[in-house]
Amino acid sequence: MTEIRLEDEEIFMDIGEVLKETGMEHAAITKINGGRDSSVWKVQWAGKEYALRMLPSKRSGQFLQEQKIMEWALEAGLPVPAVRLVKRCGESVIMLLDWAEGKTILEELILHPGRGESLGQSFGAAHAAIHKCAFPFELALNWIAPRSKEEEVISERIMLEGEEKALLHMDFHPLNVMTDGEKITAILDWTNCSVGDPRYDTARTYSIFKLVEGDVSKYGLDPAALHTFQHGWREGYEKESARSLVFPDLYTDWAGQRLADEWRGELPAEQLARIIQRIGASPSF
Numbered sequence: 485m486t487e488i489r490l491e492d493e494e495i496f497m498d499i500g501e502v503l504k505e506t507g508m509e510h511a512a513i514t515k516i517n518g519g520r521d522s523s524v525w526k527v528q529w530a531g532k533e534y535a536l537r538m539l540p541s542k543r544s545g546q547f548l549q550e551q552k553i554m555e556w557a558l559e560a561g562l563p564v565p566a567v568r569l570v571k572r573c574g575e576s577v578i579m580l581l582d583w584a585e586g587k588t589i590l591e592e593l594i595l596h597p598g599r600g601e602s603l604g605q606s607f608g609a610a611h612a613a614i615h616k617c618a619f620p621f622e623l624a625l626n627w628i629a630p631r632s633k634e635e636e637v638i639s640e641r642i643m644l645e646g647e648e649k650a651l652l653h654m655d656f657h658p659l660n661v662m663t664d665g666e667k668i669t670a671i672l673d674w675t676n677c678s679v680g681d682p683r684y685d686t687a688r689t690y691s692i693f694k695l696v697e698g699d700v701s702k703y704g705l706d707p708a709a710l711h712t713f714q715h716g717w718r719e720g721y722e723k724e725s726a727r728s729l730v731f732p733d734l735y736t737d738w739a740g741q742r743l744a745d746e747w748r749g750e751l752p753a754e755q756l757a758r759i760i761q762r763i764g765a766s767p768s769f
Contacts, residue, residue: 499525502538505573506580522675526583533583534568544570544577549624550674551579557651560617563610563670584670589658590703592665597709603663604716610668611656611689611717612724615682619651627654627676628684631745638738645734647681654678654685657692658713686721687735691743694762698755736763 503509511529513536522537539547547570557564569580587595593603630636653660654676662670678684693714700707718729731739740763747756 499538502536502573502576502578503527506569506571506578522579527580535565535581535583537579537581538576539578541572541575541577544572545624546675547577547579550677552621553623553674553677554581556620557614557617557671557674562613562617563668564674565670565672584662584672586662586664586669589661589663590705592663593658593709593713594704594706596665597706600706600709600712601716601719604713604718605720605723606663606668606716607658607661607713608717608720608722608729609724610661610671610720611653611686612721614653614656614671615650615685615725617651619649619679623677623679626678628652628678628680632741634741635738635745638734638741642681642734642738647683649679650682652678652680652682652685654688656685656689681735682725683731683735684738686729687731687739688742689717690731690736691739691763695743695747695759697762698759733764740764 499513500509503511503513508527508529511527513528514526516524516526516535522539525536525538527534527536537547551567551570554564554567558566565582565584567579567581569578571578571580589603589607593600596603628639630639653671653674655673656671660671660673661668662672693710696703696705697707697710700710721729740760743763744756744760747759751759
């Protein structure tokens, strides 16, 4: 089998060797495209379906923290797949979790653009449900911690103004939320999970929408459907949380800085500047 690479310097074990180490050598597997952080496989074994994620072993702490968060979130009633195993396998570490039923919100929105508002409402309600959870322990990794001088200045100003503390997903977007067409069936990818003011999380989601808006054809999206979906997100969030979905400048400034940090070098400078400008503008739904 060919070698799996997440990044050029991060080499993984052969998936066949991983399955052998975990006793699943006869499993049927399918490579899942689109995982930016980890290599992802669908595994069919012993009559059940699982997702297998793989990282270099030096990043095992990430999976161990995600496991702790997801186990707690599941107990709190959030729709989160059960984690069945976290294990080092040579140069890799794997996480095996239940396969999430349904389609991604993005797939459902592409197939049924006329349902943009109702899908958005379900999406928003699920987002608010995360923020209603009072997280009971400290996290070893904090994704919202400043990465630059600019972010540090913004974060200090946020702290001076006072902030709430809640569980934050920090990668809540239509590819990480699953639906059966009626309800949310799973919230995936808790890699960036943090504790802080919910407005970090909502501004982060808003920044991802602004990233997508510039090239909706790439995702096969109807621009009108995306707009009504965002409107539904706001309605669903506000109804579930009983608070306004607003983005004070401090939070949109932070979201813009973080997006710039992530995409610098991957997008042309002029395109990235336009996206950052859209993030900083007054939110419109």
